[in-house]
Amino acid sequence: MALHGLKPLRHPRAWLALWWLAVVLVFVACLVPARELPSVPRGFDKIEHFLAFFLLAASAVQLYATRRALWCAALGLVGLGVAIELAQFAFTASRSMDPRDVLADALGVAAGFAIALTPLRDLLLRIEARLFPK
Secondary structure, three states: OOOOOEOOOOOHHHHHHHHHHHHHHHHHHOOOOHHHOOOOOOOHHHHHHHHHHHHHHHHHHHHEOOHHHHHHHHHHHHHHHHHHHHHHHHHOOOOOOOHHHHHHHHHHHHHHHHHHHOHHHHHHHHHHHHHOOO
């Protein structure tokens, strides 16, 4: 795993692996057949998309230090949202492609990356320092 552009975390590979696991879980969850999911009120899935991509983006802010790495993660997450919709169209019979899901994903990414402009951008560094003192 390339560690370029990461913050000076004490366990960068572990945190990066957890983030990638979350990315994969979101992808897989979005391809689960609709009949196996709990029913939600109409439009609530947009909130789910927003929250999932907000959490992925906010987590990326905790990991990546450089502007370039953050932009790559942001664009990658938006690309993931598009890929999910294309995969739903191509590989599932019970899920449908919805451009509004991509919009919700992109808004979640933007909101998550806005954390980079706040003191919360280094929350993981502070947590890690308390969990694993030198």
